Structures are given as structure tokens and as C-alpha cells.
Amino acid sequence: MQLPNAFVDMMKPLLGTAWPEFEASYDRTPQRGVRIDRWSVRADDPSRPPILQAVSRHLQGQVPWMPFGFYMDEESVLGKTVYHEAGAFYIQEPSAMAVALAVDPKPGERVLDLCAAPGGKSTAIARLMNNLGRLVANEIHPTRVKILAENLERMGAAAAVTNESPGALAKAWPASFDAILVDAPCSGEGMFRKDPEAAREWSQDAPAACAARQKDILRSAVKMLLPGGRLIYSTCTFNPMENEQIVAWMEDELGLVVEELPNWPLWSPGRPDFADGRIALSKTRRLWPHLAEGEGHFVARLRKPESATTNAYASLDGGRRSRSGRERRGEGRSVGGARGTGTKDWQNWLAEVYECPDNAIKTPILHKDIYFSDELAGLAVDGIRVLRPGTPLARREGNRIEPLHGLALRGLPKHFFNVKPLDEQAAIRYMAGDALANDEGLRGYVAMEHAGLCLGFAKAVPGRVNNLYPKGWRKQGLISLST
Numbered sequence: 007m008q009l010p011n012a013f014v015d016m017m018k019p020l021l022g023t024a025w026p027e028f029e030a031s032y033d034r035t036p037q038r039g040v041r042i043d044r045w046s047v048r049a050d051d052p053s054r055p056p057i058l059q060a061v062s063r064h065l066q067g068q069v070p071w072m073p074f075g076f077y078m079d080e081e082s083v084l085g086k087t088v089y090h091e092a093g094a095f096y097i098q099e100p101s102a103m104a105v106a107l108a109v110d111p112k113p114g115e116r117v118l119d120l121c122a123a124p125g126g127k128s129t130a131i132a133r134l135m136n137n138l139g140r141l142v143a144n145e146i147h148p149t150r151v152k153i154l155a156e157n158l159e160r161m162g163a164a165a166a167v168t169n170e171s172p173g174a175l176a177k178a179w180p181a182s183f184d185a186i187l188v189d190a191p192c193s194g195e196g197m198f199r200k201d202p203e204a205a206r207e208w209s210q211d212a213p214a215a216c217a218a219r220q221k222d223i224l225r226s227a228v229k230m231l232l233p234g235g236r237l238i239y240s241t242c243t244f245n246p247m248e249n250e251q252i253v254a255w256m257e258d259e260l261g262l263v264v265e266e267l268p269n270w271p272l273w274s275p276g277r278p279d280f281a282d283g284r285i286a287l288s289k290t291r292r293l294w295p296h297l298a299e300g301e302g303h304f305v306a307r308l309r310k311p312e313s314a315t316t317n318a319y320a321s322l323d324g325g326r327r328s329r330s331g332r333e334r335r336g337e338g339r340s341v342g343g344a345r346g347t348g349t350k351d352w353q354n355w356l357a358e359v360y361e362c363p364d365n366a367i368k369t370p371i372l373h374k375d376i377y378f379s380d381e382l383a384g385l386a387v388d389g390i391r392v393l394r395p396g397t398p399l400a401r402r403e404g405n406r407i408e409p410l411h412g413l414a415l416r417g418l419p420k421h422f423f424n425v426k427p428l429d430e431q432a433a434i435r436y437m438a439g440d441a442l443a444n445d446e447g448l449r450g451y452v453a454m455e456h457a458g459l460c461l462g463f464a465k466a467v468p469g470r471v472n473n474l475y476p477k478g479w480r481k482q483g484l485i486s487l488s489t
């Protein structure tokens with residue numbers, strides 16, 4: 007492929023004798039990857055059914071650094087199947103899979119993914135916490151945040167979704183998170199092979215402009231970290247200005263300390279010589295496409311000292327609010343407890359659905375929708391644009407409570423609903439929005455299931471099953487893997 011001349015002039019001296027190999031990697035086809043999240047790939051996980059043979063046929067061996075990541079054929083149709091729509095897997099560039107491993111989130115932790123759309127890393131972080139953490143996935147862009155919310159719902163990932171600038175969040179949530187991921191907007195040099203458009207859009211000035219923006223985002227991020235918390239920084243660019251030099255800047259200006267990342271197979275240490283020579287930079291990691299099957303990537307993890315005080319970070323620039331009209335934030339109000347009247351009905355309903363005492367259910371109602379969430383509990387949300395406080399579970403329609411799609415994808419409590427097993431063809435018709443026959447004489451809300459995956463709900467009436475698959479999710483022409 008044709009690389010920009012200025013990019014070649016910059017990379018040649020950085021790579022030295024490795025340049026010919028690096029250049030030759032652009033003639034190889036980029037590898038596609040898939041993260042299997044719903045089916046077990048591990049023998050020690052009895053709760054998850056094994057990967058379907060039909061899906062396995064499209065996998066081409068494991069991504070060496072990701073236990074549940076696989077390569078897939080270039081021509082693979084996995085993304086157009088009912089398994090994809092039901093959240094069994096997430097199609098993700100293989101090197102990007104390492105980032106959630108660097109976050110290393112633990113159940114119970116509070117984690118912020120600050121630049122989260124379309125959700126590749128957020129969905130992996132939720133999975134690594136077994137959906138038992140408090141994940142907030144934020145995206146500044148108003149259209150991309152909707153895609154983020156949909157992907158989180160599809161993957162059944164427990165997370166709140168916000169649509170804010172890092173500066174506005176930093177003002178609202180000082181010293182609040184155990185871990186923060188900044189998967190930064192960058193000059194994208196690592197993506198040229200996969201996305202030739204990125205090469206055409208690149209300019210010599212892009213890295214410096216991106217580095218300035220990255221610093222702004224990081225100044226906000228550091229304020230939101232708890233003392234002892236970790237900041238994970240990643241880019242998909244080769245440029246030292248946006249990688250090692252940003253990490254050195256974080257040590258010097260933000261008082262963070264670089265930590266050693268695991269030695270993922272085929273990844274290389276970061277390059278101290280790309281910045282000021284400090285040895286600590288070799289604790290960061292780079293993926294070079296001539297050394298591993300994946301696109302160019304950089305990952306670093308830094309720790310905020312236990313002794314850090316909130317005041318020490320208050321004077322950093324970058325805490326500007328993006329929108330006026332957010333000035334009336336005050337002390338803040340929390341989402342996270344039941345409010346309003348008529349809570350008892352849904353509390354009983356959910357307690358029955360989840361077979362737990364009703365006082366164990368802490369779920370906010372926004373308008374008519376009930377969410378399963380305490381992701382935002384304890385965080386001030388006045389003036390913060392919250393797209394979703396958690397997983398949408400049910401909608402109150404008058405006296406009725408209707409299950410929502412998120413409940414199906416979040417791991418359905420099967421004992422509560424009748425289950426209608428579908429073969430793959432019927433599942434394809436269901437996801438296209440067709441009504442299905444009711445030969446079993448079912449009544450009421452029914453969970454539709456295929457291959458151990460809950461696909462969504464329907465409402466059974468005499469003679470047929472009315473399709474409740476959400477209109478915006480319906481897809482014509484999904485492809486069968488069994489033919």
C-alpha cells in the first residue's frame with residue numbers, strides 16, 4: 007500500500023534495520039479477531055455452554071495474548087449471524103484485546119472507560135469483572151455514544167453509559183475510580199493497513215495536535231483516580247509523541263508512576279529512546295505488525311501514589327466544562343436508589359424474577375424504564391448527561407411491567423419465563439421481526455432461545471407468538487452457519 011511520504015520519513019529512522027520487515031508487513035492482509043464472551047472457552051467454567059461447532063469452524067486459532075480471543079477468516083460471516091446479535095462474541099482487532107488485560111479489573115472495583123465508543127474495551131472489562139464491578143462507559147460524541155450503549159446491551163455488559171467531556175466528569179467525580187482507561191483519540195498510524203482511509207487522512211501535523219488533546223483528557227482523568235488507583239493509556243499509533251513521550255509527561259506533570267505490564271507473547275517493550283531515555287518506559291508495551299499478527303498498538307499502565315491528595319490535582323488545566331448550563335450542579339444527587347411512587351410493584355416483580363429478597367434490588371426508574379444498576383451509586387449525576395444508568399430491564403406501562411431486551415441479554419433468570427427453543431432458521435426469522443407459530447400453546451411473555459443463548463422476548467397469544475425483538479435491532483438476511 008502507498009504510505010504517506012512524511013510517515014515513511016519519520017518511521018525509517020525509528021525502526022532502523024527493522025524498517026524493511028516493517029514495510030513488508032503492509033503487504034500482508036490484516037488479521038481480524040473475535041472475542042468469545044458468552045460461550046466458555048475454558049474448561050473450568052461450567053456455567054457456560056461450549057462454543058458451537060458451527061462457530062468454531064470460523065475461528066482460526068487463539069490470539070496469543072488473549073485467553074478468549076481468536077483470529078477469524080478474512081471472509082468470515084460471523085458478524086452477520088444470530089450469535090453475533092445475541093452477544094455471543096465481539097469482533098475486535100486482535101491487538102486491541104490486550105488493553106482490557108492491562109486494566110486488569112477486579113469484581114467490585116469502580117472503573118471508568120473515558121473514551122469508550124464503540125465499546126470493544128468496555129465490554130471486555132465488564133466480562134473480566136464477571137459483570138460484578140461498577141463500570142462507567144463514557145463517550146463524548148453524541149452519535150457514537152448510542153452505538154456504545156447498544157454494544158454494551160448486546161453483550162449483556164453491566165455498565166452505566168454517560169455522554170460527557172472528560173472535563174465535566176472530572177468536576178463531578180473527583181477521586182472516585184480504582185481504574186481509568188484512556189483509550190485515546192490518536193493519529194491512527196497503526197491502522198493504515200486495516201483502514202487505508204486513515205492513511206489518506208493522516209497529516210504530518212496530526213500527532214502533535216493529538217498529543218495536545220491527549221494531555222487535556224489525561225489531566226481530567228488523573229483527577230478522577232483514587233489515590234493508589236491505576237490509569238491505563240492506549241493508542242493505535244506508532245508516534246512516540248503520542249506514546250512514550252506522553253507517558254514520560256504523565257510521570258513528570260501528573261505525578262503518576264509507570265508500572266510493568268505483563269510480557270504478552272509477541273509484544274515488545276516500549277522504547278525509552280523514543281522519549282528522554284528513562285528506563286521505566288520499557289515497562290510499557292508496543293505491538294509491531296512485523297512481529298505479531300495484529301495492528302500497531304501501544305499500552306501503558308501508571309499508578310497514582312497512595313499519598314496523592316485531591317487538592318494536588320485541582321489546579322491542573324483541562325477541567326473546563328464542555329457545555330454551558332451545567333453550572334447548577336451543587337452537591338450532586340445520586341442515581342441508584344428507587345425513587346418515586348409505585349416502586350413496590352416492580353421491586354416485587356424483580357425480586358421474583360431474580361429469586362432474591364426485594365430489599366436486595368436497587369434499581370433506578372428513569373421515566374418509565376427500570377434499570378438493573380448500582381453503577382452510578384454514590385456518584386453525583388446532576389448536570390451529567392446519563393444515557394443509561396445501567397442495563398434496561400423492564401418498562402412500566404400503566405399497571406403492567408414489560409420485560410425489555412436488556413433483561414434477556416443480561417443473563418435471563420430462565421425459571422421465571424417460559425422458554426421457546428428455536429432452531430437457527432427460526433432464530434433468523436425472529437431477529438428479522440417475523441411472528442412465529444405458537445404450537446406449544448404458550449401464554450404471556452416468552453424467552454426465545456437458540457444454542458443456549460437467550461435472543462429476546464416475545465408475547466404468546468393463542469395461535470401465534472408476537473415478536474418483541476426491538477424494532478431498531480431487527481435485521482433482515484442474517485446468515486445461517488449450519489447450511
Ligand SMILES: C[S@@+](CC[C@H](N)C(=O)[O-])C[C@H]1O[C@@H](n2cnc3c(N)ncnc32)[C@H](O)[C@@H]1O
Nearest residue numbers: 121122123124125126127146147150189190191
Ligand atoms: C480510540 S477511540 C475509542 C475506542 C474504544 N475504546 C473501543 O475500544 O471501542 C477514541 C474515542 O475517543 C473519543 N474522543 C474524541 N475526542 C475526545 C475528547 N476530546 N475527549 C474524550 N474523548 C474523545 C472519540 O469519539 C472515540 O470514540
